[in-house]
Amino acid sequence: MWPRCMIGLLQAQKTLVMSSTQTMAGPAGKERLCGLLLLSALTACQPSASEIDADALEKQADEWAGRFISTLQPTLQQAMRDDGPVHAITVCSEQAPQIAAALAKESGWAVTRVSLQPRNISSASPDDWERSVLQRFDQRQRAGEPGAELRAFEVLDGEFRYMQAQLTGPLCLTCHGQNISDDVRSALAEHYPGDLATGYAAGEIRGGISLRRAL
Numbered sequence: 390m391w392p393r394c395m396i397g398l399l400q401a402q403k404t405l406v407m408s409s410t411q412t413m414a415g416p417a418g419k420e421r422l423c424g425l426l427l428l429s430a431l432t433a434c435q436p437s438a439s440e441i442d443a444d445a446l447e448k449q450a451d452e453w454a455g456r457f458i459s460t461l462q463p464t465l466q467q468a469m470r471d472d473g474p475v476h477a478i479t480v481c482s483e484q485a486p487q488i489a490a491a492l493a494k495e496s497g498w499a500v501t502r503v504s505l506q507p508r509n510i511s512s513a514s515p516d517d518w519e520r521s522v523l524q525r526f527d528q529r530q531r532a533g534e535p536g537a538e539l540r541a542f543e544v545l546d547g548e549f550r551y552m553q554a555q556l557t558g559p560l561c562l563t564c565h566g567q568n569i570s571d572d573v574r575s576a577l578a579e580h581y582p583g584d585l586a587t588g589y590a591a592g593e594i595r596g597g598i599s600l601r602r603a604l
């Protein structure tokens with residue numbers, strides 16, 4: 390029954406927000422987070438000009454993450470169908486960052502993909518917040534939450550941060566699974582020395598889409 394979460398100047402409440410997200414799990418956890426944010430906004434008595442609507446920002450981030458997936462996946466599927474997985478590796482490495490950059494320009498959100506076992510070590514290694522969220526995603530999935538619904542957000546250092554879990558489906562296993570063909574394996578080794586992103590089973594959390602924007 391919380392109204393929309395109106396948040397006052399959040400820097401001051403950072404500690405509170407961070408500790409609340411430690412216990413954040415599922416919809417109930419989110420409500421508790423929203424409640425705390427609302428409470429801290431009221432305590433801070435900030436005028437409306439400095440308020441942030443966390444629910445609206447989360448919804449926005451969710452939609453842009455959805456746009457990212459719904460743009461990348463058909464491109465990948467098409468490339469796999471037309472020219473096979475070895476060619477599709479190039480599509481992944483070139484198109485994914487291009488799609489993310491185009492979305493960033495259109496939306497104002499920085500969009501990246503990160504993983505606890507990155508393939509592209511330079512672009513996909515998580516920062517501290519992303520790492521802890523990905524670890525919590527794994528725990529939450531083990532505790533029974535549907536992986537596809539895992540989301541997290543937080544206000545941190547003047548930014549709104551958002552993550553959504555990305556699971557491995559059957560298509561993904563061609564390049565991220567346990568039985569990767571020799572030609573795909575050697576193409577991956579050539580492009581990505583130190584690749585950690587193989588050995589997954591279907592339904593595991595491959596990583597997350599991470600969005601952030603300055604407040």
Ligand code: HEC
Nearest residue numbers: 477478481482502504507508509513556561564586595596
């Ligand atoms: C044709 C091979 C191929 C397929 C199929 C594929 N990927 Fe990838 N994936 C890659 C490559 C190559 C990269 C590295 C891209 C780059 O350099 O940014 C990557 C990177 C990623 C990343 C970014 C983090 C990282 O480890 O670099 C995620 C998340 C990811 N893939 C998830 C998936 C999911 C989910 C699917 C299925 C829907 C999938 N991939 C299907 C080849 C593939």
